[in-house]
Amino acid sequence: MIDVEHICKSYGTLSVLQDVSLRVEKGEIVAIIGKSGAGKTTLLQIIGTLDKPDSGRVLIDGTDVLNLKDHALAEYRNKHIGFIFQYHQLLPEFTALENVMMPALIHRDDEREARQRAEKLLTDLGLQNRMTHKPNELSGGEKQRVAAARAMMMNPDVILADEPSGSLDEANKHELHALLQDMRSRFGQTIVIVTHDKELAAISDRVIELKDGRVNG
DSSP, X not given: OEEEEEEEEEETTEEEEEEEEEEEOTTOEEEEEOOTTSSHHHHXXXXXXXXXXXXXXXXXXXXXXXXXOHHXXXXXXXXXXXXXXXXXXXXXXXXXXXXXXXHHXXXXXXXXXXXXXXXXXXXXXXXXTSXXXXXXXXXXXXXXXXXXXXXXXXXXXXXXXXXXXXXXXXXXXHHHHHHHHHHHHHHOOEEEEEOSOHHHHHTSSEEEEEETTEEOO
């Protein structure tokens, strides 16, 4: 499903990723762990096409995504990749419902259909009574569920989560762990998680450790 082949990335004289190769199977939950500065987030951003490596390539379901031109790349990212970030990255001026609808509106989908899909996702995640609330009116766990619904909005093939439990308390962490498992079981997404959270890594099918910019082991 995801093939990362010989990825190298440096920022000036700082080598962040050194010949990283790995494969993630369809429907698999994989956790990428490692100390701060190991290159975890950089690797996730490259897989998600938010950054480009100095060399190497990334194939998602056979598509060499880093060779796509700007418009085609943005279109591919919008349709096939969902993102969950540590600090939610919700737009503060919009409601939970509007935040979840955003990927579909960017894609110029029919607004009524987008609204129906977003309402269903939020209802499935237990937020049916919070749809009209803005982010500053939501708890940390509710914000993360809204972010998860937004990531699911286009029914993407891949969900990429960057320290998704990093800003949550223990109760909300456990809720997020269950949510990620549920997303995979119900929708069949391939999920790649960058995390320091040992409990979150433990629910994954497989753990990949990065050390000094390389896959360890």
